[in-house]
Amino acid sequence: MxxxxxxxxxxxxxxxxxxxxxxxxxxxxxxxxxxxxxxxxxxxxxxxxxxxxxxxxxxxxxxxxxxxxxxxxxxxxxxxxxxxxxxxxxxxxxxxxxxxxxxxxxxxxxxxxxxxSLENPDPIFHTSTKNTIPLTKDDLPDINSLYQLSYPDNAFDPRMLLTGQYFAYRKGGRLISIAGVHVYSATYRVAALGNITTHPEYRKQGYGRAVTARLCQNLLNGVDYIGLNVKCDNQSALSLYESLGFLILAKYxxxxxxxxx
Missing domain, CATH: 3.40.630.30 (Gcn5-related N-acetyltransferase (GNAT))
Structure with a gap:
């Protein structure tokens, strides 16, 4: 065939x-x-x-x-x-x-x-998202600065800000944590999380958890399937996602x- x-x-x-x-x-x-x-x-x-x-x-x-x-x-x-x-x-x-x-x-x-894959959303709705904010194209200079410092090998496409599915945390006016999507479709009701990172000086303080939870809360208003890709040896990210209700589905x-x- x-x-x-x-x-x-x-x-x-x-x-x-x-x-x-x-x-x-x-x-x-x-x-x-x-x-x-x-x-x-x-x-x-x-x-x-x-x-x-x-x-x-x-x-x-x-x-x-x-x-x-x-x-x-x-x-x-x-x-x-x-x-x-x-x-x-x-x-x-x-x-x-x-x-x-x-x-x-x-x-x-x-x-x-x-x-x-997100299998149990309960932890997401029990996570505080206080002071998390949506991002727009006006935030692009700050977004690029954070990625350059914290996640230089990212696959961020500025066009994805048009989806309205990027959220962040600012501290003292400084962008310190961000979560967004690689793929989002309200038509097909799916989203793939991506470009999630926190400034090195603010890690392990709950900011990444807060912005990821805020993103998922927003996505669950319009999609049925939320997933993500993560490197197998990234134990800190794996632990975070598992604590938010994600389960390992497949390896590639x-x-x-x-x-x-």
Missing amino acids: NLINLRNKKLLAEYFRRDPFLHLYSLGDLDNFFWSKTTYYGVLTGKFVDKVVLVYRGGEMPVLLVLSQPGQIEKEHINQLVQLLPDQMYAHLSPGLETLFARDFSIQEYGDHYKM GEFSLKKRG
């Missing part, structure tokens, strides 16, 4: 909703806010799609998402996919799939990550891929 470019949102959404937390980014990127930057490849069988992967071109480098249950994506599908991919990209791959790209790409690893790896030759 051949991989083809898929542009039927209804069929794609049905496929991603079979495993919504695993495919949270791909489902949210069906939203018109992201749609023009996406390319979905998959197999079409009658009125159903399968083995769907996403190439997202919204940043400096394309991002490939190949996320699946064990055995779902096979070597023949990767061999077809390789012919359709850009020469260089960042990639999120389910465990073991990176070996199927090794013949055609040089691969640099960026570590194992967990996908987490992050890589950069560059075509050989």
